[in-house]
Amino acid sequence: xxxxxxxxxxxxxxxxxxxxxxxxxxxxxxxxxxxxxxxxxxxxxxxxxxxxxxxxxxxxxxxxxxxxxxxxxxxxxxxxxxxxxxxxxxxxxxxxxxxxxxxxxxxxxxxxxxxxxxxxxxxxxxxxxxxxxxxxxxxxxxxxxxxxxxxxxxxxxxxxxxxxxxxxxxxxxxxxxxxxxxxxxxxxxxxxxxxxxxxxxxxxxxxxxxxxxxxxxxxxxxxxxxxxxxxxxxxxxxxxxxxxxxxxxxxxxxxxxxxxxxxxxxxxxxxxxxxxxxxxxxxxxxxxxxxxxxxxxxxxxxxxxx
Numbered sequence: 001x002x003x004x005x006x007x008x009x010x011x012x013x014x015x016x017x018x019x020x021x022x023x024x025x026x027x028x029x030x031x032x033x034x035x036x037x038x039x040x041x042x043x044x045x046x047x048x049x050x051x052x053x054x055x056x057x058x059x060x061x062x063x064x065x066x067x068x069x070x071x072x073x074x075x076x077x078x079x080x081x082x083x084x085x086x087x088x089x090x091x092x093x094x095x096x097x098x099x100x101x102x103x104x105x106x107x108x109x110x111x112x113x114x115x116x117x118x119x120x121x122x123x124x125x126x127x128x129x130x131x132x133x134x135x136x137x138x139x140x141x142x143x144x145x146x147x148x149x150x151x152x153x154x155x156x157x158x159x160x161x162x163x164x165x166x167x168x169x170x171x172x173x174x175x176x177x178x179x180x181x182x183x184x185x186x187x188x189x190x191x192x193x194x195x196x197x198x199x200x201x202x203x204x205x206x207x208x209x210x211x212x213x214x215x216x217x218x219x220x221x222x223x224x225x226x227x228x229x230x231x232x233x234x235x236x237x238x239x240x241x242x243x244x245x246x247x248x249x250x251x252x253x254x255x256x257x258x259x260x261x262x263x264x265x266x267x268x269x270x271x272x273x274x275x276x277x278x279x280x281x282x283x284x285x286x287x288x289x290x291x292x293x294x295x296x297x298x299x300x301x302x303x304x305x306x
Contacts, residue, residue: 024208027255027302028256029254033045033046033070035296037291042065042067043067044063045060050254052285056286067082069114071115072297072298072300074117074121076301077095078093079094080092082295085101085103088111089113091144093123110128114160121142122139125137163206180197199217204252206230212229213230214251216251225248246264246267247265251263255299260274260276261274261298263288269290271289272285272288
């Protein structure tokens, strides 16, 4: 059954992608993959075209395990995600035409989350032991080899994104009751503080041109979306304002750089919304009340190298 469902999605996507992210790589706009609750009550991956009322299709077959936090690779054909298929959460990947998915980290005592790809096809992710105080940022090759720790924050990480145009990685970490946003080189060196003393910050995506990082901010129930410039004066702009008791989050840039899809909950359940990259033109694509959303990524159709 899984092979049939993967084949169904693959056939639809191959019409967009060249044969052979969550930073979004520059390319044509493909499908949007998100994690949501399946009929079994576990988290599953689903695919939907980025247009109003589009049909939602299962990306992988239903199972009792949790799959979440999808991230497209630069080829637009390989998806990394977090799964509990082997017990604790590991980083997995699936490539169209190759079934089943592959466990890239396969560790018995560590939880690995938040996969994000580099332009040259490596994956950075967060690794955490059972104590929760031994958090590291690790990097692997696309096949799971050459694992290395590049940073050891030792505390929770609120979002991890690799720049789609260069060698820097951004992440957010708590500092007391506040949150700081940093960027660093891919080897963990030259760390720069982009913002500090934020009440709330969860990083979601890096724009395809590398000029902006989108994150959820604000305080209390009025959580909106913001973008911060990783270069220069690190300017922050507000993109959305969620009306109480609403929340805006789980945002992903279009690979062609023209739009942002995000998740809005206005008290009734999650909805997929779209807007321009400056926050204007906000409109609802469709309700996803029964799913909820646990990570979202927009496919770079054709990939960054096409």
